[in-house]
Amino acid sequence: MTETVAIQIDHRFVKPYYEGYQHIPESLSPALRNLKTEGVYIDLMTPEGVFIARGYHGHQNKGYGWVFTQDASVYLTIEFLRQLFSDAIGKRQKLFQDEETTAFRLFNGEGDRLGGVTVDLYNDCALVQWYSLGIYEHRELILDALEAVYPVKAIYQKKRFCEGGKYMDADDFVRGERIEFPILVKENGVVFNIDLNDGPMTGVFLDQREVREQIREQYSKGKTMLNAFSYTGAFSVYAALGGADKTTSVDLAKRSLPMTIAQFSANGIDFEAQEIRVMDVFNYFDYALKHALTYDLVVLDPPSFARSKKRVFSVQKDYVKLLEQALQLTNDNGVIVASTNYSGFDMKKFKQFIKRAFHNQHATYKILETYTQPEDFPYDANFKESQYLKVVFIKKLS
Structure with missing residues (x-):
């Protein structure tokens, strides 16, 4: 007990x-x-x-x-947890019935009334993420409850807390049948390679589903696109499918090159017709300025914190500067998609960052639309930090 x-x-x-x-x-x-x-x-x-x-x-x-x-008779029993998962599944029936999307979030921590744990579905595989040792101590009951309400083929996990001096295990397989990765999942009909057992990330950030779709449908046709901090190139894939003339994907991680090639190839896109650069984004900005390269569409979705050999980046301290440099590469009437998942400030403050960056560059702008988390990433209205995602489509006027 x-x-x-x-x-x-x-x-x-x-x-x-x-x-x-x-x-x-x-x-x-x-x-x-x-x-x-x-x-x-x-x-x-x-x-x-x-x-x-x-x-x-x-x-x-x-x-x-x-x-x-708030009930003194309730504990983290399998009956209680089964009801939580059942409620979460009930709220996501639209996604379960969408044959064009097979990867989405099944359970979102405090947004689904149990903070510290999330569950993502990738086809018939579940990825459970534990954010503290405390919730991890209840893992067997939580996994039992998950399997009781949804027939997953396999369960993998990511530990987002430090245990024994490390954050990850060598093997993330937990239960069910071992899967041969990568697997192919669908999002709005777009195909992605996913590996649930290869480091801390899986290959795509599921909370940007609506933003990617909007880029494909409304902002890509006939445009040149720069995808900064591109990871595996998901935004670039959508832009290419939306008719972009060319995409340029930039990320410092060496594995971003083969992974981005794989995502393009999975969707029948000639990756050689696109540009993929493995380098520091800020160094690329300098390179682009030197060679007078400009773009119609720029996507900025940096990590909240990153460290390279020569630079430390913090969204809270450096996003304004990032926007300023991106502005210099954006054509007039071009669009910047400014995004952050940093929970330490709200949309109002993020828009102040945008205002300051444009002011510093003596440029004018118009906010076209904004996004936060999609429906499978519900947040707790009483805990503002749980509404972490902020995305703003900005048109540079001059």
């Missing part, structure tokens, strides 16, 4: 938890710092000892754990 620890909290914090707030931050109580064992239940109590809500202790960058119920 999992241990339960009662923690009293100040009256000023009580009401949000009665109303369904899930996050347990370090600032909630000094007693949280004394918790040593991850995975134990945390019962939040009023100063008078009245039960408020139950969560679990799972230390991650977002705090000390997550509340999962």
Whole structure:
């Protein structure tokens, strides 16, 4: 039986938890710092000892754990977890019935009422991501519940927390039948190579599905496109399928070259007619300026934090500069797709970054449309950081 620890909290914090707030931050109580064992239940109590809500202790960058119920009789049992997964599946019936999309998120942490764990479907395979040792301690029940409500062929996992000095296992296979990778999945009819057992990433970021589709349908035909921080070239594939004259994909990772070639080839696109460069994006900007290269469509989707031999990049500190440099490569009436998954600021502040960058470059602009997470990535309205994705389509006027 999992241990339960009662923690009293100040009256000023009580009401949000009665109303369904899930996050347990370090600032909630000094007693949280004394918790040593991850995975134990945390019962939040009023100063008078009245039960408020139950969560679990799972230390991650977002705090000390997550509340999962306001019912004192509820624990992380297989019955409770099965209901969570059943509810999540019910909300995603449109995607389950879409034959053109076979990769999407089945369960999205706090957006589906259990923070710290996500589940993605890739055809009939599931990828479970654990964001703390605390939730990982409950893995067997969670996996049992998942298998009970959805017939997956195989389950793989990614640990997003440090255990024994490392973040990943050599083998991410967990249950079911081992799969020979890569597999081919579909997204809006576009085909992607996916490997669930090769490092921290899988080959495509599923939360950009709607943005990619819009690029293909509305912004690509007859355009030249620069895809910065291109990873495996998913945006470039969509642009090419949308009729772009040429795409240029730039990423520092050496594996981005073969992976991008594979994505183009899977969709019948001649990769030799596209440009794929393995280099630092900022170095490429310098190269493009030197050679007077400009583009009609520029996609900026950098990691929140990245370090190379010569440079450290932080979205919070450096996105304005990134936009400024991209502006110099964007044709008048061209479009910049500015994107970030950094949860530390909201869309309002992101738009301030955009305003500052254009002001610094003495350029004018018009915001055409904005995006956040698609329907399979629900967020908790009470916890603003869970609405992390911010995408803005910007037209450079002059």
